[in-house]
Amino acid sequence: MNSKNLIFERSEAFNIKSIIQVQNIVYLNVESRLKTAKCPNCQRKSGSIHSYYYRKIKDLPSFGKQVCINLLTRKFYCKNNNCEKKIFSQRFNEQFKPYSRMSERLAAILLKTGLLTGGNAGARLCKLHNVSVSASTILRNIHKAPIIKPETPQVLGIDDWAYKKRHRYGTVLVDMEKHKIIELLPDREAATIQKWLQDNPGVKIVSRDRFSNYANGVRNGSPEAIQVADRFHLLQNLSESLKKLLVRHYKTYKGIIKQKDEEKLDGNITVLAPADLPRQITPSYYNRQCQMDEIKSRHANGESIRSIASLMKISREKVTNFLRLQEPPIRLSPNQFSFTKYADLIKKSIIANPRITSSKIIIELKNSGYNGGKTAVYNFIKNCVRIKPNADQEELPRQLWSPNKASLLLSKPASLLNEIENKVVNALCKSVSDIERSCLLSRQFRRMIIKRKGERLNNWVNKALKSGVKEMISFANSLLSDFDAVKNAMLLEWSNGQVEGQINKLKTVKRQLYGKASFNLLKKMLTIQ
Structure with missing residues (x-):
């Protein structure tokens, strides 16, 4: 086979004069075999040569060597007297674009x-x-690279993504049937969604979260489209309502957890809840207490919530939260690690060797499946295990039942909870009637979502509105404001889980660009296939 047939698809257009290797680079000296060329302006052929020049073009590597083509190119006179171009260079659009320093392949x-x-x-x-x-x-x-306009999907997924978290957001549109991103929008305003839907008619189903801008944009841009709320966000909203309820009853809740969360272990070690440890009054807690006292004092004197928020330079929502609480809101770390299942191992290690080091305990925990950090173990042993080194019986905190975690337990069915979790839920329900009613309602709502019983939603909302629990009433009112989309979420198969996965892909691509992820560049990297 002729070597030029391997290098160029149209071998009749080029002639390879020589091949030279200099260190790690192979130079191909190539000239055109075509005697005429078309003027790029008037498309008239010309064979009148003006001059020659070399183009240096990078090509694909071969046999582990870099390849560079030295292309001898002709310049021609244009024979059309009316043409603006008097001299033009020979074009090879299939192999080498004009002015390009690399081959098309x-x-x-x-x-x-x-x-x-x-x-x-x-x-x-x-x-x-x-x-x-x-x-x-x-x-x-x-x-x-040009962007080819995609076909309008029949099932569209919408969600937001962050340029910079809590500052600037955009919108991602996903074809749910083809599992691909089809468009990025520069913001998450209703008018932007509305315009895109009007320019791309034909969308039949729209899956989205519960952001009001998306609901209004879809409603105005494509009124005939069926809207579906995301089931995960519905459960998340329910969990947030239960968390607010537990925070409102935190004094009662804290006493129950302290009483029910004690568990004696065999031997010389006792495992207790964190509530048994003395509470430290931090400066931030003291400041929140002073702020709360001032808000309640002003409100008692007849000042409105709006005026209090303006004078104290805080949000009205924060003022409302302080007025309904009996003590300042707690601030718990979301990453508290539970040592419940490792308590026996720690106890046996200390009993067997009272002078065992923390490092050896960590090694034993790692071998038993512990995947947390070393600092958490050090603090656990330092603050809890060795509080009374000379006492016959040592006490260990067992588990932290924060309102955030307990709110998840209230919505789960009893069959999915272990013995201790069921005891905590039962104790809360017996002590506070609001929690008992909310627990029953939240389990019913979760069952409706899992079993796809959307026809029962109307009755559930009526029960929640009559429950007397203001957190559940607020949640029910939010469902009424988006009732059709919520009901469709319980009837149809579509949900925003796939869109969340595409947003993870978007984040990965954005990080790969090391700060050079402009909107247009990010859009092309995600939409060009």
Whole structure:
């Protein structure tokens, strides 16, 4: 087989004069065999040569060597007297674009590499394959690539994503049937969603979270589309309502947990709840107490919530929360680790060797499946295990039942809870009637979602409105404001779980770009396939 047939698909267009290797680079000296060329302006053929020049073009590597093509290119006179171009260069659009420093096949490979890995990672990957290219060149290739408008999906997923968390957000649109991102929008305003739907008619079902801008945008942009609320967010909203209820009754809740969370172990070690440890009054807790006292004093004197919020420079929601609480809101770390299932192991280790080091205890915990950090174990042993080193019986805190965790227990059926969790839930329900009614309602709501019993939603909302628990009443009112979408979530199969997965992909791509993730670049990397 002729070597030029391996290098160029149209071998009749080029002639390979020589091949030279200099260190790790192979130079191909190539000239065109075509005697005429078309003017790019008037498309008239010309064979009148003006001059010659060389184009230096990078090509795909071969046999572990970089390849560079020295292309001898002709310049021609245009024979059309009315044409603006008097002199033009010979074009090879199929192999080498005008002014390009790389072949079309190399540009296509770099585009795919950039879309998959980004600029910096793509440049490092190309270096492994003997392609010398910078990250900026790869990104410029992506910027030049055109975006093909996708077909309008019948089932559309909508969710927001963060340019910068809690500051700026955009919107991602996902084709739920094809499992791919089809569009990124620069904000999450209702008018933007409305305009996109009006420009792309034909959407039949829209899956979204409960953000009001999305609901209004879909309603105005595509009134005939069926809206489906996300089931995960519905359960999350329910959990938040239960958490507010537990915080409101925190004094009663804390006493119950302290009483029910004690558990004696055989031997010389006692495991107790964190409530048994002395509470430290931190400066932040003292400031919150003073702020709460001032708010209640002003409200008792007849000042409105709006005026109190304005004078104290806080939100009205915060003022309302302080007025309904009996003590300042607690601030618990969300990452408290439970040592419940490792308590026996710690107890046996200390009984067997009272002078055992914390490092050896950590090794034993790791061998038993513990995957937490060392600092948590050190603090656990330091603050709890060895409070009374000379006493016959030592006490260990067993578990932290924060309102955030307990709120999850209230909505789960009893069959999914262990013995201790059922005891905690039963104790809460017996002591506070609001918690008992809320627990029953939340379990019914969870069952409706899992069993897809949307026809029962109307009766459930009526029960919640008559329950007398203001947190459940507030949750029921929020369902009424988006009733059709919530009901569809319990009847149809579609949900926003797939969209959340696509947002994880978006975050991964954004991090790969190392701070160069402009909106247009991110859009092309996610929508060009």
